[in-house]
Each structure stands twice: as C-alpha cells, then as structure tokens.
Amino acid sequence: MMDRKSLSNIDYSLYLVTDSGMTGRDRLVETVLHAADGGVTVVQYREKSVSTAQMIREAAEIRNLLHARGIPLIINDRVDVALAVGADGVHVGRNDMDPVTARKLMGPDAIIGYSVETMEEAQNAETLDIDYFGVSPIFTTPTKTDTGRPWGLDGLQNLRSHTGKPLVAIGGLNIHTIPDTLRAGADGVAVVSAICASGQPRESARALMDLIQTSIPNK
C-alpha cells in the first residue's frame, strides 16, 4: 500500500475497471500495463469468475506494475484479495461487504469506494468513512446488467450539489459522453470497454486522458 500522504489527493480522473472477458484472460495484465502507460490514474481490479488463488496472482502482478508508476490499485468487492496483495483500497456496493466493515478490515489508510445507485443510498452513506462514491450507472451500459435506473446527467448534477465526496461516474462512459459527465460534476470517469475492448489500451487511455484534461472545469 502506498502511504496516506500520496493518497490524500487521489486523482480519480481516468479510472480503469478491468474486465478479463473483454481483454482475454491472457492479456489482462498487459492491458493494464499499457493503460497505465497511456495515463489512467486509478485501476480497479474487478474479477468474479476465477479462483481466489488466481485473483491474488493477477492482482499482485497488477499491483507491482501500478506501484512502480505511482498509480493506486483498488480491488472490487474482495477485501481478502486486497489485504493479500497490499492493494490501496477496495470498492464495494450493495451486494458486497458493507463499507463500514470494509474500512475496519482495511484500516484507516485504505481507499474505500462505494457504489451509489440512488440519492437515498448516497445520503445514507454521506457521513461514513468512505473516500469516494461510484455513481452507477450514469447511462445504460451492456457491461453491467445488475444495476438500477441510470442517474443521467441531471441526476449526477443533483448528487453533486448534495455531497462533498469525490464522484467517480461509471456506466456508458466513452469519448462521446465524458465531457458532459465531467461538466455535470464528476471528479473522474470510470471506463471498462473504452479501454479493455479497444485492442489499443495505451492509445485509448491517452485519447481519453487528453479529452478529460480539456473537459474538466478549471483543470
């Protein structure tokens, strides 16, 4: 884990969520490597379908390459994997460990991200020791099918006016939708297919980062 000082100003602007179904199992680590070289600022390792041993092997490889570049690694759902590999944090949602227990197990220095699908969830979580909200989904998306009604840009803007947490928008984000999403108040955008399914993760990450830097207000 990197120290808290380096995490106190986490740059959420381009947040990659991995999907081995898109990259192919054998190219997952390589895809993250290229995406890191292309400029992603945070990586979330999300994996549901392989053994714990394999998750730990992959996440440890990814941790090494990210930490060599000063990029934080967040693990989706699995606090055991995060602790085993010394990841920088976990991202949890309503079907995962609750964020209070996750904080307790991960310690005060970890990044704890929490998916909010409704304004009510966000309000209930506002006073918890959570570092950022994953705002999910912004638009409809084929990547995740178990999500609720999309927030839309209006919903995101409304949430922005009600919370002090950093907001990472996810769901249907690509070069066409990112500028408006940032203008609506997102601190960063999470992408899956825009990098994992592009076949050119370095070039895709670089293009997205260029777009983000010209779209973030006051940046």
Added chain:
Amino acid sequence: MMDRKSLSNIDYSLYLVTDSGMTGRDRLVETVLHAADGGVTVVQYREKSVSTAQMIREAAEIRNLLHARGIPLIINDRVDVALAVGADGVHVGRNDMDPVTARKLMGPDAIIGYSVETMEEAQNAETLDIDYFGVSPIFTTPTKTDTGRPWGLDGLQNLRSHTGKPLVAIGGLNIHTIPDTLRAGADGVAVVSAICASGQPRESARALMDLIQTSIPNK
C-alpha cells in the same frame, strides 16, 4: 472468535461442510442448527455462488448459533467473510489464498485448515503454521469434482504415519465408510451429503456421532 484456549483441543470428529445446493438456500441455516443439535463438532461454511453480502449474512447467522453451543465455525476460502463475521478460522486449498498469507491475515489464534491431495503437498505443508489437514478426497465423491486421485484407506494410513497434524478426512464419507476411515488414522470425518442431503440433519448427525464414538480408537 472463541479464544485460543477453547480451540487448543478442537474436536474434529464430526466436521460438517455446508452445501446450500443440497439443503436448499432457505434451509441452510436451519440445517446447520439441527446438525449442531445433533452433535457436529465443527462446521465449515462453504459457498461459492452467492454475493459477498449474502455470504456474510448467512455466515453471521451460523456463527451466532454455533457460538451459543461452543462449536467453532470455519469459512471455506473466503478470509474476508471470516474476518467480517469473526469466524474461528478458514479452510484453504490449492486454488485459494495460500495458508501462510491466510495465517497472517487471520492472526495467531485462528484455525487454519489446509487441503492436501497428495503426500507431496502434505510434506511441503508439514512445517507451516496450519492446524489440521483436510485429506481430500478419501474416496471418490459426487460432491466435489475438481479433486485429484483418492487417497484411499492405505493412503490415509501412510499419511498418518508421516505427519503430526490432525487429519480430517473428506470425500465419500458415510455410515459405511466412516469406521475404517477412523481406524486408518483420521482424527475426524467431514461430511456434506450425509447431513445436508439427508432431510433429517439432526438425526443424521446424531447417528454419525454415535458411530464415530464407537469407532474412534481409544475413545
């Protein structure tokens, strides 16, 4: 977690491994409750197919009913779930977190069980801080299909003569095979279908326990 003193002489003799596919999801906790009343001495919660949130809810319910009866709860594979619910230990195998990392995360007082499928695996693990070996499988079994060649009674007897660890035999154990398995040197027998699929978990556990008490040498 119960304190180490109460765990220092764990009675592995009748070790229930849960299978919600056999009990039905809605009757899992109830099955464990009845099995506990029938005399099981350890319970391993093994679940692969539900969300982390649901695992934690179920395991916490099971922890409560077991701890009220002084029976330890071990979680299969998932150190995160074990830590979240304050289980007494974890059971890991070759596809899970390695037992050294599991010990580090669970702490010195936890029970760490490790599945050994070959004599070589057992020899490599002999000096590790592992509390017992799961000897898997003793016989062929329909419950787990990802296991190696069965140990058989000869293999178990051979392992018994080479290790000082408590041995919990698993795979194909029922009223017909338990007596010989205990005579071959097992400290306990793990059952899945003999309790989870019996429809009468309390009566099944009681009958198995009676059989075990008359079969264990010097008991």
